[in-house]
Amino acid sequence: MSLLSRLRKKKSAIPDGLWIKCQNCGEIIYSKTLNEANKLCPKCGYHYIFSARERIALLCDENSFVEQDKNMTPGDPLKFVDSVAYPERQARHSKKSGESEAVVTGTAKMNNIPIAIGVMDFSYIGGTMGSVVGEKITRLIETAIDKKLPVLISSASGGVRMQEAIIGLMQMAKTSAALYKLKQAKLPFISLLTNPTTGGTTASFASLGDVIIAEPKSLICFAGPRVIKQTIRQDLPEGFQTAEFLLEHGIIDMVVPRPEMKETITKILCYFLHLPIEKQNEENSSKIES
């Protein structure tokens, strides 16, 4: 939550212009090269922030994604005004991101496996969770229960959206409650954590995956580094709250680079759904070649 302003300045979105300097290694990269390489730095492999649509294209079989609840837009229950009024902020971010909210949900196929998929988009108000994110994710889980599908949610979020205050906070409870029902139905939930996933998003659905996967070097935390530093008045350890740090501390199952993500998730789903693995991989490899 409180991370947001810092992340806005520091986030690894790709700046405008043809040539950019890698934020991680300093290499000068042609932006077209970066876009063609799944937004990975060709030199150091640094993972730049992906939009929701880019990730859907990466993970779902071509033309298989069917969006749901795409006409859901945020309200303004508190008539919230900070430096701008909340509706004004919504309009700006909608224009900037091309999305009507911070999550895109629907059904799709992943290497021919039908799934329910939700992908958060950091460029819409820092991927914060308000009523729309909470409702769309809850309905996605309900769709999965209804159609007996596994759920995959890719998170990128500054936490709960302050402009929706307590109503935003309650989305943590709502989404987690839906996952209680998914658990009762014994359907798989894969949680994919991307840079950055913080605050109330981490402290609700994002931490409840049967399997939790993170992209390399992603910042993943409950409390942000700045808040912790202020509280304990100490320097933080090197690499604190990165995906690799979380793996070492037993918080997540694996760190997987973007190009291997689809195959890794497919394989795990094959185990949960008792599908043969080779067949999926053959189809995948033929797809990659073509």
Added chain:
Amino acid sequence: MLTYDFEKPIVELEKKITELQKYADEVQIDASEELQSLQNKREIVCKQIYDDLTPYQRVQVARHPNRPYTLDYINMICDDFVELHGDRRFSDDQALIGGLATIDGRQIMIVGHQKGRDTKDNIKRNFGMANPEGYRKAMRLFEMADKFNLPILALIDTPGAYPGIGAEERGQAEAIAVNLREMMGIGTPVVCVVIGEGGSGGALGIGIGNRVLIMENSYYTVISPEGCAAILFRDAARAADAANAMRITAKYLLEFGIVEDIIPEPIGGAHRDHELAAKLFKEKIVKHFEELSEMTPDELRESRYQKFRKVGVFNETQEPE
């Protein structure tokens, strides 16, 4: 006792009362009539001030160092209390306590955040900010209550879950998230009460109730007013504006359907009269447990689910599917 700027008229009247009392004693005159009139006046002024507190003033009252805490309520309303310790994994969190308790013959499980009264005590209690162990102990006790068919009372009073290195290393986010999911499965009545500070995920982590109540001078928020001010208003000093904007007080929470009931406090706040605060508190929770006692485990689970499922404000344009 700590008093706030907005309480100045009350403090002045109290000073007058003390002075008059002292003078009357010295010169041995009967000033009872004047004293009574001053007392009445104090009561009226106190009520006026407390009726009109701004949201941020209420935040200050909720943080008052003499406000009754979880163990104070337990001591005042329970006939018996057996504290249970530890998460069976790492340690015993002193910032989030719990145990078996009896209220008017009703056997229940109580879990609650615990603040310290002085510096030494506050270090032990970590200022009411629980680590993952606290949330895991709470869940262990909730599951125990479910197993042995005991209703649950959860008392919320925390600035937030602790933001520390160890807390992150041991999965603070996961500990809270698991509680949010698993509290949905409890088959006994769950009544949660915000008795002071309802600080974000750290509050919600024990806050999945069939009924969520709040005391009159408490607040429940996604982020502290200071934190919100620093980020959205770019000035931590604008905490009062942030408190207004976030609608964090009991009145709004009732209006939004986040809480089902408000527990009234003694005039001038719970910190001025612990015994009366406890009496008003007990009346309400007994009433709510009474109302929930007829429900089956499935009904309790489903109504708890629906309470949270329905929260959200958004627009939706219909289009043919």
